[in-house]
Amino acid sequence: MFRNTKFKDKSTRPSNLVQTVERVSQIIDLVGNSSQGMSIKDISSTLGLPKGTVHRLLTSLAYFGYIRQDAKTKNYLLGLKLLELGNLITSQLDLRKIAEPYLKELAEKTKETVHMVILDQYEVVYIEKIESEIGTGGLKMASRVGARNPAHSCAVGKVLLSYLTDEELDTFIEKKGLPQRTPNTIVSPIQLKEHLSMVRNQGYAIDDEENEKGIRCVAAPIFDDKGRPVSAISISGPSFRVTKKLIQDVLKKEVIKTGLEISKALGFKGVT
Amino acid sequence: MFRNTKFKDKSTRPSNLVQTVERVSQIIDLVGNSSQGMSIKDISSTLGLPKGTVHRLLTSLAYFGYIRQDAKTKNYLLGLKLLELGNLITSQLDLRKIAEPYLKELAEKTKETVHMVILDQYEVVYIEKIESEIGTGGLKMASRVGARNPAHSCAVGKVLLSYLTDEELDTFIEKKGLPQRTPNTIVSPIQLKEHLSMVRNQGYAIDDEENEKGIRCVAAPIFDDKGRPVSAISISGPSFRVTKKLIQDVLKKEVIKTGLEISKALGFKGVT
DNA sequence: CTTTAAATTTCGTATTACGAAACATTATTT
DNA sequence: AAATAATGTTTCGTAATACGAAATTTAAAG
Structure with missing residues (x-):
């Protein structure tokens, strides 16, 4: 029995993607590519997710430093944790x-x-x-x-x-x-x-x-x-x-x- | 009615942290601080999570580039997405x-x-x-x-x-x-x-x-x-x-x- | 001061992620 | 080279988790 199409392929979508990871990734990408940061409204409407959900994810991400909230504009921006991780990988x-x-x-x-x-x-x-x-x-x-x-x-x-x-x-x-x-x-x-x-x-x-x-x-x-x-x-x-x-x-x-x-x-x- | 203790405090643990975000953060921290990368076994035993769960999270993270798997050692390392994000925040x-x-x-x-x-x-x-x-x-x-x-x-x-x-x-x-x-x-x-x-x-x-x-x-x-x-x-x-x-x-x-x-x-x- | 819009919180529910265990693969030992 | 151990991967029924509609609060604009 041989299966010539069996190529282990890391780039195809895994069958059991964790939804939260996907959403988190989308949010971070979105926020990262905005220069002024984004409001919850912006994010939720762009991604088609309810505001409550976006808010919950953002506060969780903020708690771990992946996202930070601008004190004045209330907009969400990339967190400084990402600076740290970017530099960590550099040293790896x-x-x-x-x-x-x-x-x-x-x-x-x-x-x-x-x-x-x-x-x-x-x-x-x-x-x-x-x-x-x-x-x-x-x-x-x-x-x-x-x-x-x-x-x-x-x-x-x-x-x-x-x-x-x-x-x-x-x-x-x-x-x-x-x-x-x-x-x-x-x-x-x-x-x-x-x-x-x-x-x-x-x-x-x-x-x-x-x-x-x-x-x-x-x-x-x-x-x-x-x-x-x-x-x-x-x-x-x-x-x-x-x-x-x-x-x-x-x-x-x-x-x-x-x-x-x-x-x-x-x-x-x-x-x- | 005044409430003098009502300080909005972003650093205390939010009431409704998303579990997946917390675990993802733990995994990334762990992997980031290992110089040679880590196996699923290592991660699951360190964090006290079942192997299956860790595996599921890792493949999801890998799909979005936050984690990559060393071809030889099979160990999981920080992904190059983090390089990108680290540089994005720099430009912000x-x-x-x-x-x-x-x-x-x-x-x-x-x-x-x-x-x-x-x-x-x-x-x-x-x-x-x-x-x-x-x-x-x-x-x-x-x-x-x-x-x-x-x-x-x-x-x-x-x-x-x-x-x-x-x-x-x-x-x-x-x-x-x-x-x-x-x-x-x-x-x-x-x-x-x-x-x-x-x-x-x-x-x-x-x-x-x-x-x-x-x-x-x-x-x-x-x-x-x-x-x-x-x-x-x-x-x-x-x-x-x-x-x-x-x-x-x-x-x-x-x-x-x-x-x-x-x-x-x-x-x-x-x-x- | 009123109105509007956005942010945040609540809460019952269904979906999602969970994790034990089966299975597969790779490494190690004899 | 075969056997065994160890790790990695997949499955699947279940319950806890995250969901998201709607209510509430807060901030901004008129």
């Missing part, structure tokens, strides 16, 4: 701690924005972002630590995808699709697979305005002590500064070098 | 954004650690921490963004307490007490009140190893556009470097100055 990702000095150096040297990401649920999650103090010239990238991006359309994502098995890639494509973000985005599965094998061979990836018009990036992988590609780093910037030539002549070399340095700091001994 | 505290450059400059100039805090539930919460790149000489402060401290025993706390009304101060003392952290901690309510009125008059506070042996700090307040003391900043360091003389001659002036600069950036027009 010791990857990030180790990489930090190298990334700073890279940002200084190249005068562009440096990102560090990991792959989670087939999406790219930014775990570090360093902007060169000078040189960014008022142009700031909209990215933010904790934010997510499709993997197929950015350099860091393509680097990490390039180490997946063919089977995993199929699951990825099936689950996430290959949404076209710009005219340059690779949307054909076959093309993507060819591209990824190239990326893997050459050890770096370029995002030539595939994710956002006007932004170009180069990325390289980071390996842990077991040689597993656990993370990727990139240099990103506006296309008029980050030209194809600059990438080939300078930036490519620098990301790869920094990637290798961080890998070594993690105990990576090199291939074979 | 635009106070912090505005202050950042000033604080960096202060840290550079003084070569010591600079903190920024707000008061929440009568406790000090660190919302920013900047370490001077050089000069810390291997000595790092254990503080962490999001962490909390009693208010009566640190400079930033005393600065903020100094603006409370007498009534609020009594509530604070009743609720939190004045725990003795070191031999220097002020533990007498009367002494504290006298001290605070002095702090308020002089516009800064010193923590002379009152919170931690070997650590001395100076702090100054930050006012918003309405003239309300919304935050406080401090310079902290080992007592052998941060001498009383250095504070009086140099540091005191610098924190006050930086505090005022930030206040002005927030729209503060000065007193009267």
Whole structure:
């Protein structure tokens, strides 16, 4: 008896979701994405829940610090507990701690924005972002630590995808699709697979305005002590500064070098 | 009919806490404070909950990204959603954004650690921490963004307490007490009140190893556009470097100055 | 001072989450 | 490699929990 469809899949809705957890998550998302906080009325009408219910959940959340109530406006805002937890997880990702000095150096040297990401649920999650103090010239990238991006359309994502098995890639494509973000985005599965094998061979990836018009990036992988590609780093910037030539002549070399340095700091001994 | 004891008090346990929220909070705290993550067994035995229940809550939390499961060890860890939320709240505290450059400059100039805090539930919460790149000489402060401290025993706390009304101060003392952290901690309510009125008059506070042996700090307040003391900043360091003389001659002036600069950036027009 | 709107509390009820135990999977020992 | 132990996952009948309509209180606006 074999069951070829039995893929344990953490991203599909569990059969027995706890209702309260779902509602709490919805409330926190909602409140988090409002700049001025929200009233109970707002929340209850947006989510279609009775005011009483929302109030009960909010007071419980407030008691544990996940939500706080503005003294003046009476609006509910994210609580400071989330600051604490956000920093806790940072310290759990010791990857990030180790990489930090190298990334700073890279940002200084190249005068562009440096990102560090990991792959989670087939999406790219930014775990570090360093902007060169000078040189960014008022142009700031909209990215933010904790934010997510499709993997197929950015350099860091393509680097990490390039180490997946063919089977995993199929699951990825099936689950996430290959949404076209710009005219340059690779949307054909076959093309993507060819591209990824190239990326893997050459050890770096370029995002030539595939994710956002006007932004170009180069990325390289980071390996842990077991040689597993656990993370990727990139240099990103506006296309008029980050030209194809600059990438080939300078930036490519620098990301790869920094990637290798961080890998070594993690105990990576090199291939074979 | 008057009821003098009717103080709306957000920190006492609400009558109708949602059980699931409490359990979720316990689980997240537990998992967050473990460096290697925890198994279901660990969590259920620590909290005294049945495995099935813990499992159900964990899968729900994982679905929404608050918890993730390590692929290898199968242990549960904090999820990356918390990174995202931690960064969201940071951007909601635009106070912090505005202050950042000033604080960096202060840290550079003084070569010591600079903190920024707000008061929440009568406790000090660190919302920013900047370490001077050089000069810390291997000595790092254990503080962490999001962490909390009693208010009566640190400079930033005393600065903020100094603006409370007498009534609020009594509530604070009743609720939190004045725990003795070191031999220097002020533990007498009367002494504290006298001290605070002095702090308020002089516009800064010193923590002379009152919170931690070997650590001395100076702090100054930050006012918003309405003239309300919304935050406080401090310079902290080992007592052998941060001498009383250095504070009086140099540091005191610098924190006050930086505090005022930030206040002005927030729209503060000065007193009267 | 009156009116309106939102926030908070109450309370009987049905749904939801509970948790004991069965079952499955993974790790450990012999 | 087989057996055993230990942990993880699912099931399901039940009761406690959270629900939510409505009443009450509080705050804001006219």
